[in-house]
Each structure stands twice: as structure tokens, then as C-alpha cells.
Amino acid sequence: METEGVWVKDIDDNVYLDFGSGIAVANIGHRHPRVTQAIIEQAQRCDHVNSCDYFTVPQVELAEKLAGVMPWEGSKRFFFGNSGSETVECAIKLARAHSRRLYFLGYIRSFHGRTMGSLAFTSTSSEARKHFGPMMPGVVLAPYPYCYRCPFKQEYPSCGLHCLDYIEEHVFRFVVTPGEVAGLVFEPLLGAGGYVSPPDEYWPRARELCDEHGILMIDDEVQTGFGRTGRMWACQHRDVVPDIMCMSKAVAAGLPMGVCAAKGEVMDWDEGAHENTLGGNPIIASAASAVIDVLTEERLWLNAAKVGEHIKRRLTEAQDEAEIIGDVRGKGLMIGLELVKDRETKEPAAEERDLTIIDAFKRGLLLLAAGPCSIRLAPPLILTEEQADSGVDILLGVLKNV
């Protein structure tokens, strides 16, 4: 197997255009030379010193670089972990420690990881939870703002964001008092749940609701972060400032790392409250610093916004001929394509979705599934319009026959 830029080559020398980025990981492209160089140089200098007891220079440098791109002013603190799930675990522990409150709000259809704490917030399917319950107590899940399949069978904008009112009027009134809620854990756009993009006004209004009740906003940018949606962070589309942020996937170009960031006044727990052994490993931290340098110097989110719009336009136009395309949505290069058997009934085309991914693979395009019947398009952010067209041509060719 070999990878480079937007390309993947298998052991039989078949070449694939990567529209999945290894699940939104290869944002700056596979095997970027500056990341490779950073890994080599650091590996020749220092491999590991337990980062919770002795800070290393790469770890501190990474914290400084991250501080420069966080979506809030003022102080920032970071915890370095090894995966997305671990950062969510850190975030929920931190929210409880800081607020001294026990409850959380999350969303049905979300994905936040598969460890026992994060799994309590994961509900992409009941299969993912089967045999593992009961879940961590204190987590209340509300319907995600998924307009194409509104759980309240309403239409946006005439609904007036009924799904948010539901939290205030039903959850807070009948299930848990808001003063007991430590945090709202959310994905700004659903990732594994179907690449669903809520109406733009949803998160600003959720921020108001959280402010009113002293609830921390815990923004899971594990999939949406590092330029993927056309801004450095998805919360920046409407200037929503979270209190805690989870990052992973693209942070170190495929090496295992997760970062939980928080406002300085929020990450105020006692020394010894939370630790690990390998988090902030100097080789991985050096790779992550190189990723941030490349992203910021090349402002890759701008290309993601431009090429993403181009892909969305082509797919939306294709709806005229391809009846199977029920919905095209997303931001930047985080594009969801929902397949249906019938546009009127919106019956999910789950089997057709799986066949599409297999057929596209045979024709040289790597795609990923999301939700019950959606395809996620998440190519590296360096994708050119020409490469985007080649991928879209393959995809539409497959959809014509499926």
C-alpha cells in the first residue's frame, strides 16, 4: 500500500482517488513531505518522555501553535490524548469537575466514540450500543437538527427550530433541570451519523440557551476540524465559541493523537485529576505542529470551501437525472449525499448505497458510508477542481447504474 496527496495505491498497483481521507484524517494530503521530515527529525532526537511528568519541547510548541488557532480569545489549556474517544472522555470528566454538575445533553444520531463514557453520547445506531448498556448515567439525548428527516415532521424555517424549543420546553421541564446540566456535547455537523448540516442559526441559539443556564458547550470537532468544512473549525461558520473542544483525526496526519482544549478558566481541575502515558508523544506532536503549519500557511480551508461548493453544485444539478440522490448537503469538503429509493417517500436506499461504494471502489474512487443510507465525501483539502470532477464523474457514472 502506498499513499501520496489525494492518491492511494494498493498492493496490486491499483490507484484510487481518495474521497474519504481515511475518515477525514489526511486533510493536508497523504504523506506530506513536511510532516514526514518532522517525524524523521524528531525520531532522531527524542522518542518518548512521559509527557504528564516532564514536558517536552514539541509538546509545548504544539500547544502554542494550537493556541494560535483556537476559536476564542484569552487563555487556552490543552490535554493531549491518543484518540478522539479519549478527548471526549477528557471533556466529560472536565465538565463535571469544573461545574460540579452531573448531567449532560447530547444528540440522537451523533457519534462521539466507543469507549464507555463517549458511547453514552453515541447513537448512530442502536447496534452500536447493543449489549453495552446500561450507559454512563446522566446523559440525556435529544433529536439532532436533521431537517431532511425532521424527527418532528416539520419544515425549516417555518418550524422556528422546534427541535431546540423541545429541549427547553420538554427536556428541561420533564427530564432534567437545566441547573443540573454540566455540558452540551455536540458535533457541529453530524459525521458518522450522515454528514448532516443543521440550519445556520441552530448553534448560535443553542449557545444562548447554554449561556442562560450556565451549561458548557462541548464542541466535538474530531471530524469537522482542521479546515474540513471551509473554516478552521466548523463552529466558526456562525462565530459560536465553545467552552471545551475535542480534536483528533487530522491533527497529526494519521498518527494517533487527540486534543481536548478548553478555556483556561474551565480547565481548572486539580493536579493529578487526569493523566495518561503516551499523550503528547514528541514525535506525534512534531507531526501535528507540521500539520498546523501547512494548514495555516496554505489556508487550505479556503480551497475546501471553493472545491466543496463546486462538488455540491455538480451533485445538486445531477439530481435532475439521478432520482436516487435524495439530498446533497454539507460545508466545505464535508459533503453528504443521501440516497433514497423514492424522492417522495424518502425510503432509504441502504443497499444501493453499499453497492455504490463497492462499485466506485472498483472504478478507482474511495468513498465512505455515513448514517443509514448516506455517502460521505471527505477528500483531502488539497483536492483540485479537476480531481474533484474526476471523482464526481465516477460517482455519477455508478449512480446511473445502481
Ligand SMILES: Cc1ncc(COP(=O)(O)O)c(C=O)c1O
Ligand atoms: C465526531 C467524532 N468524535 C469522536 C470520534 C472518535 O474518535 P476515535 O475513533 O479516534 O476514537 C469520532 C470518530 O469517528 C468522531 O467522528
